[in-house]
Amino acid sequence: MVWALIDGNLGTGDLHPQADHTRPSTATWPSGNPPRLSSWGLLILFGGLGLLGLSRAHPKGRLVLPTLTGFTWGVFLLWSPGYSPQWVLYLLPLILLSLPESNALLMSAVFLLISVLEWPLMLSRGWFQGLYVLVPLRALLLILLTLTFHQQASKDTIKPSPQHAP
Numbered sequence: 001m002v003w004a005l006i007d008g009n010l011g012t013g014d015l016h017p018q019a020d021h022t023r024p025s026t027a028t029w030p031s032g033n034p035p036r037l038s039s040w041g042l043l044i045l046f047g048g049l050g051l052l053g054l055s056r057a058h059p060k061g062r063l064v065l066p067t068l069t070g071f072t073w074g075v076f077l078l079w080s081p082g083y084s085p086q087w088v089l090y091l092l093p094l095i096l097l098s099l100p101e102s103n104a105l106l107m108s109a110v111f112l113l114i115s116v117l118e119w120p121l122m123l124s125r126g127w128f129q130g131l132y133v134l135v136p137l138r139a140l141l142l143i144l145l146t147l148t149f150h151q152q153a154s155k156d157t158i159k160p161s162p163q164h165a166p
Contacts, residue, residue: 046079070094074146
C-alpha cells in the first residue's frame with residue numbers, strides 16, 4: 001500500500017534477478033529498501049484502530065457478517081506492507097453483498113479500474129512513477145470503503161414483518 005512509496009520501493013515484488021534463484025546463498029538477501037516505519041508500531045496502531053472500530057460498530061441487521069468482515073479486511077489491507085492488485089478480489093464479494101446496489105457497483109468499478117491500470121497496464125511496462133498517483137488514490141478509496149463498511153454494520157436493516165407491525 002502506501003508503505004512501499006514511503007520506503008521508496010517501487011518494484012513489483014520480484015525478489016531477485018532470475019540468476020540468483022539457483023543459488024541458495026541468495027535466499028537470505030534482503031530485497032528493496034528497509035522499512036522507514038516500525039512494522040510493530042504500525043501493527044499496534046492499526047490493530048488498535050480495528051478493535052476500536054469493531055467495539056463501536058453496534059452491529060444490527062442482516063448484513064452484519066459481510067460488513068464487519070469488509071471492515072476487518074479494509075483495516076488489514078491499509079496496514080499490510082505488501083499489496084497486490086488481485087487482492088481486490090477479496091473485497092468485491094463483500095462490497096456487492098453489503099452496500100446499496102448503486103454504491104456497490106460504483107465502488108467495484110473504481111477498484112477494478114485502479115487494479116487494471118496498475119497491472120497489467122503500468123507495472124508490466126515499467127511505468128513505476130504512476131504509482132505516486134494510483135497508490136494514494138487506492139488508499140483513500142480503501143479508507144472510504146472501510147468507513148462505509150463500519151457505517152453499514154451499525155445500520156438497522158431488519159424491517160419488522162407486517163404481522164408484527166403495531
